Amino acid sequence: MSQPRAPVLVLAIGNPSRGDDAIGPALAEWLRTCLSRQQPRNAVEVVEDFQLQLEHALDLSGRAKVLFIDAGDHTEPGVSLYPVGPAEQPGLSSHALEPAAVLQVCQQIGETLPAEAYVLCVRGEAFELGAPLTASAQERMQQACHVLQQLLFDRKEMAWQITANGSSDPAGPCPVPLPDSRGGQNSAGCNGGIGDWPRK
Amino acid sequence: MPTPESAGHPGALRRVAIDPISRVEGHGKITILLDEANRVHQVRLHIVEFRGFEAFIEGRPYWEVPVTVQRLCGICPVSHQLAAVKAMDQIAGYGPLTPTAEKLRRLMHYGQIVQSHAVHFFHLASPDILLGFDSDQTRRNLVGVVGEYPDIARQGVFLRKFGQEIIQHVAGKRVHGTGAIPGGMNKALTVQERDTMRSQIKQMKTWSRAAIAMIKRLHAANPAFYAHFGEFPSNMMSMVAPDGTLDLYHGALRAVDANGAILFDQFDYQHYQQALKEEIKPWSYMKFPHIRALGPEQGWYKVGPLARMQTASHLSTPQAEQARQDFLALGKGRPVHGTLLYHWARLIELLHALEIIHGLLQDPDITGTRLMAEAGPRRYEAVGVIEAPRGTLFHHYRVNEDDLVSYCNLIVSTTNNNDAMNEAIRVVASQYLDGQVITEGLLNHLECAIRAFDPCLSCATHALGKMPLHVELRDAQDQLVNQRVRA
Numbered sequence: 001m002s003q004p005r006a007p008v009l010v011l012a013i014g015n016p017s018r019g020d021d022a023i024g025p026a027l028a029e030w031l032r033t034c035l036s037r038q039q040p041r042n043a044v045e046v047v048e049d050f051q052l053q054l055e056h057a058l059d060l061s062g063r064a065k066v067l068f069i070d071a072g073d074h075t076e077p078g079v080s081l082y083p084v085g086p087a088e089q090p091g092l093s094s095h096a097l098e099p100a101a102v103l104q105v106c107q108q109i110g111e112t113l114p115a116e117a118y119v120l121c122v123r124g125e126a127f128e129l130g131a132p133l134t135a136s137a138q139e140r141m142q143q144a145c146h147v148l149q150q151l152l153f154d155r156k157e158m159a160w161q162i163t164a165n166g167s168s169d170p171a172g173p174c175p176v177p178l179p180d181s182r183g184g185q186n187s188a189g190c191n192g193g194i195g196d197w198p199r200k
Numbered sequence: 201m202p203t204p205e206s207a208g209h210p211g212a213l214r215r216v217a218i219d220p221i222s223r224v225e226g227h228g229k230i231t232i233l234l235d236e237a238n239r240v241h242q243v244r245l246h247i248v249e250f251r252g253f254e255a256f257i258e259g260r261p262y263w264e265v266p267v268t269v270q271r272l273c274g275i276c277p278v279s280h281q282l283a284a285v286k287a288m289d290q291i292a293g294y295g296p297l298t299p300t301a302e303k304l305r306r307l308m309h310y311g312q313i314v315q316s317h318a319v320h321f322f323h324l325a326s327p328d329i330l331l332g333f334d335s336d337q338t339r340r341n342l343v344g345v346v347g348e349y350p351d352i353a354r355q356g357v358f359l360r361k362f363g364q365e366i367i368q369h370v371a372g373k374r375v376h377g378t379g380a381i382p383g384g385m386n387k388a389l390t391v392q393e394r395d396t397m398r399s400q401i402k403q404m405k406t407w408s409r410a411a412i413a414m415i416k417r418l419h420a421a422n423p424a425f426y427a428h429f430g431e432f433p434s435n436m437m438s439m440v441a442p443d444g445t446l447d448l449y450h451g452a453l454r455a456v457d458a459n460g461a462i463l464f465d466q467f468d469y470q471h472y473q474q475a476l477k478e479e480i481k482p483w484s485y486m487k488f489p490h491i492r493a494l495g496p497e498q499g500w501y502k503v504g505p506l507a508r509m510q511t512a513s514h515l516s517t518p519q520a521e522q523a524r525q526d527f528l529a530l531g532k533g534r535p536v537h538g539t540l541l542y543h544w545a546r547l548i549e550l551l552h553a554l555e556i557i558h559g560l561l562q563d564p565d566i567t568g569t570r571l572m573a574e575a576g577p578r579r580y581e582a583v584g585v586i587e588a589p590r591g592t593l594f595h596h597y598r599v600n601e602d603d604l605v606s607y608c609n610l611i612v613s614t615t616n617n618n619d620a621m622n623e624a625i626r627v628v629a630s631q632y633l634d635g636q637v638i639t640e641g642l643l644n645h646l647e648c649a650i651r652a653f654d655p656c657l658s659c660a661t662h663a664l665g666k667m668p669l670h671v672e673l674r675d676a677q678d679q680l681v682n683q684r685v686r687a
Contacts, residue, residue, distance in 0.1 A: 016376075017256070017271035049375050050274030054323055055361040109354040129272070130256040 006045035007064040008152065009114070011099075014071055015050050019131035020124025023071040024048070026133070027122075027144055034153065044152055052097040054105055061111035065160070067151065068099040068117070069144075071124040071137070079143045080121045081151075086113065118160065120144060230625060230646055232633065243629045245622050245650065246484050254608040262291050262599045267378055269595070272610075275656055277375070278312035278367055279588035279613075282449070283595040285380040286584030291599050293578045294383035300568030301384035306449045307560045308370040308379055309586065313448060313553040314404070315363025316589035317505075317546050320654045321411065322356025352414070355407040359550075362397075362404050366557065369393040384572040391567055401558045405519070408551040412523050415544045419530075427530060429631070430539030430624045430649040433458035434500065435491060436507035437616070439587050442466065444513030446552070448587035454511050455491060455501060460535045463491060469585040472594055478611065488618050489611055500619030503591025504653060505545035510535050517559070520552035539624045542652040581607075588613045590654050614655040624649040 010031060014024030028048040035044055047059055052068070060066050068084070086107045087100035097105070099119050107113050122144050125134045133141075151160060233242040253272055260268055266285040270277035282305060289297070297305070364374070371377025372387045379385055419426045437455040441447040444454070444465075453467040453475065467475050478487040479496050490499035501507070509528070515521040527544055530536050560566050584595045591613030598607035614621075628649045633642055 015271055015274055017268070047374070050277070053360070054319055054357045055364055057357060058361060105353075105357065109357055129252050 004042075005062060006042050008044045009059060009063045009066045010044060010046045010069060010152075011052070011056060011059065011066065012046065012048045012069040013050070013052055017130060019126040019128050020071050020134055020137040021127050022133055023122045023124055023137055023141060023144075024069050026141060027069050027148065030145060031148060031152070034148075038153065052099065052102050054097070054102075056097075056102050057106035057109060057111060060103065060106045060114050060117070063114040064116070066114040066117040068119045070099075070119070070121060071127075072121040073124060073127065075121050075123050077123060079123075079140050079147060080119075081147055082119055082121075084117050084119045116160070120147060230650070232629060232646075238633075240629045240633055243622075243626045243646075244483060245618075245625055253610050253612075257597075257608045258605050260605050261603050262288050262597065262605055263382055263603070265597070265605060266380055266382070267376070270376060273656055276312065276316060276588055276590070278308055278371075279586055279593055280595070281377075281380055282309055283584040283586045283588070283593045284597075285382060286450070286586065287582040287595050287597050288382040288584070289573070290579050290582035290584075291597065292382035293576045294573040295576050297384055297573050298568070298570045299565045300388070301571050301573065302449075303560055303563060303565050304370050304385045304389060304571075305380055307389075307557060307566065308367055309449050310553040310556045310560070311363045311366025311370070313363070313589050314366070314550060314557070315360045316654075317550040317553070318356050318359035318363060320589075321543060321546055321550070322352060322359070324651060324654070352411070355411075359404055359407060362400055366397060369397065383575065386571065388569045388571060389567050394561055394567055397557070398561045401554065401561060405551065405554045405558065408547065408554055409519065412544075412547045412551060415547055416526070419544065423530075426540050427536065427538045429645075430628045430652070431537050432539075432620075432623045432627050433535075433537050434502050434620055434623065435463060435494070436511050436535070437491075437501045437503055438508040438511040438592060439469070439585060440465075440512050445516050446508055446512035446514075446587075447516075448508075448553075450586075453585075453592075456511050456535075458535065458537065460510065463494075469594070470583045472583060472585070472596075472611075476611075478615075484618075486615050486618050487611075489616055490619070500623075501616070502620045503613055503616040504542065504589075505549050506536075506542045507591065508587065509545045509548060515548075515552050517552050517555035520548055520555055523548045523551060539628075539649050539652045542654070546654070590614060590656060591616050612656065614653070617653050617655065621650055621653050621655060624653070 010028070012024040012028035012031070014021040016022045016025045025048055028046050031044075031046050035041060035046065038044075047056070049056070052070075072080075084099050084103065086104040087098070099117070103113060103117055122137065122140045124137050229246045231242075231244050231246065232240060235241060256272070257265060257268065266281050266288060269280040269284045272280050285305075367377065368374050369389060370385075370387070371379030379387055435455055435457050437453060439447060439451040440454045441451045452465075453469050453472065454465045455463040455467075455475075457463055464475060475492060476489050477492040477496075477499075478489045480487055488496065488500065490496045491501060492499065509524055515524055527541075527548060528536070530541070580600070581598045582596075584597075586593050592611075593613050594609070594611040596607075596609040597605055600606045625646050628645050632645045
């Protein structure tokens with residue numbers, strides 16, 4: 001018999017070796033570390049991938065909440081959290097879908113849409129192959145960790161709406177250290193870290 | 201009159217740029233130079249981002265490379281991993297793979313073919329094919345297909361998922377897997393994992409046969425259009441087995457000319473630089489490979505499904521071979537070169553891959569536990585080649601005494617098709633744009649020609665906010681006259 005699905009799905013998107021595109025994978029690793037210390041452990045599932053794809057529509061099906069985490073290019077400054085629903089107009093690319101397009105595919109192929117879906121977008125600045133995370137992206141990731149803390153660990157239902165409406169302004173260092181962006185043993189105790197950066 | 205790659209007096213012409221191309225992986229731009237009467241004078245597909253694959257890899261330990269290269273491309277990481285590991289098998293000095301290791305690699309590779317071909321046909325190309333090139337832009341996409349052909353869209357999602365599950369079972373992870381390592385594999389397949397895949401394979405084959413039947417019906421409805429859209433004769437190249445059977449995992453190179461005559465056969469890809477040469481042009485970051493003996497003007501070629509259906513003597517699986525014979529009958533004994541025929545060929549390969557997977561899942565070796573070959577003497581240079589979903593993929597490495605990669609040269613499938621894609625849009629521009637008022641539907645004809653090759657133009661990031669379509673119309677002084685942006 002298959003395991004029941006976690007009610008909350010976090011879909012973190014990005015390529016760890018393309019500069020600030022590593023924001024999604026780095027936050028996914030941080031989340032997995034935090035979740036391993038939480039009870040119950042099956043409340044939140046974290047899925048990481050290079051980019052959103054068609055089959056992710058099946059991951060969304062029937063969830064209470066879905067949170068997409070992705071780097072943004074020329075998006076709003078800093079960290080933004082906003083609700084997202086199925087796209088009315090489809091996306092231009094099906095090699096890499098936007099969150100709204102994946103929700104649309106989920107709906108159109110007859111799967112059960114998640115009750116709520118949000119995007120946590122952390123603006124990046126540079127996305128070249130082999131580039132490290134920029135300093136500004138690392139600062140924003142600290143901010144993003146606070147948002148995730150409120151949403152997933154403090155479990156204050158209102159936080160989703162409040163933060164999504166832009167009322168939250170978290171500050172200060174992250175309670176659980178972020179992975180080491182240079183790829184070594186990080187202070188949260190994970191192997192590998194987020195990076196696989198070229199040696200200069 | 202054919203449209204040239206380079207106009208005689210470009211400064212006096214109007215420029216139309218499609219930047220970047222929608223529903224194509226990565227960042228490309230088409231520019232068209234028009235005169236006052238909208239006559240086409242020059243058409244080019246530019247690659248506008250420097251990719252820097254080689255610099256990313258050089259200096260790394262060789263054993264790390266099969267994992268690292270997966271990050272070159274979010275669409276075909278398995279192809280890069282397998283091409284790299286085939287080279288590193290030799291660098292590390294390993295002999296022939298164990299039967300289980302080779303079959304697991306094949307399973308993973310054909311799983312990648314299934315997921316890639318499924319997503320391309322069912323969700324990338326089918327909107328154009330099913331709904332027509334001049335359909336409203338907002339209908340020419342997922343919703344259009346899903347709305348009018350809901351079962352096809354659903355089947356596409358599940359075929360894609362099946363291919364991904366195969367990769368996950370063999371590589372151990374959904375992304376960043378380390379299944380293939382120099383000398384073999386690092387994880388055996390469990391009986392439970394095999395049986396999970398077995399339980400789905402018949403349904404997947406049924407869907408893929410239905411897709412072939414559908415594209416045959418579409419072709420029959422307008423055979424002249426599908427056969428001649430973007431049609432141009434060219435050489436073709438792929439890897440084949442010693443008996444000429446198509447083999448997407450391992451073999452030697454075979455090239456044929458536009459009439460199907462063999463140019464070279466059973467050419468050992470370790471020496472590919474003797475057969476092929478890469479040319480640089482100042483207006484694109486992507487190189488232009490060609491058959492060295494024929495030179496750059498006559499030696500360029502197609503790779504990928506349309507080429508493979510015609511370079512191979514036959515397919516090893518019965519249903520796909522029958523489908524290939526039906527397909528080849530279009531040419532009445534001569535090769536077919538219509539650009540849209542890539543889609544039909546891709547679906548035959550989808551069925552072929554599923555038949556291969558079915559066979560591998562029946563093979564007792566697939567759950568074996570002897571995963572590593574015997575080690576022998578080290579080498580310092582090797583080439584790995586694989587037939588990736590989009591075509592032949594070369595990975596060439598030199599490794600120094602410190603085990604670090606000192607030289608790397610990749611010829612990715614899309615680079616092999618660079619000249620062919622440029623020729624396709626030149627032909628389409630001549631067929632459909634010359635002397636006409638430029639409309640969105642007409643511009644989409646050019647994109648359809650590019651999409652048929654399923655190019656991976658930059659393997660770039662896909663952050664939120666990227667991938668708008670920007671069309672610019674510029675006058676003879678290169679001043680912006682008008683523009684359209686698809687947000």
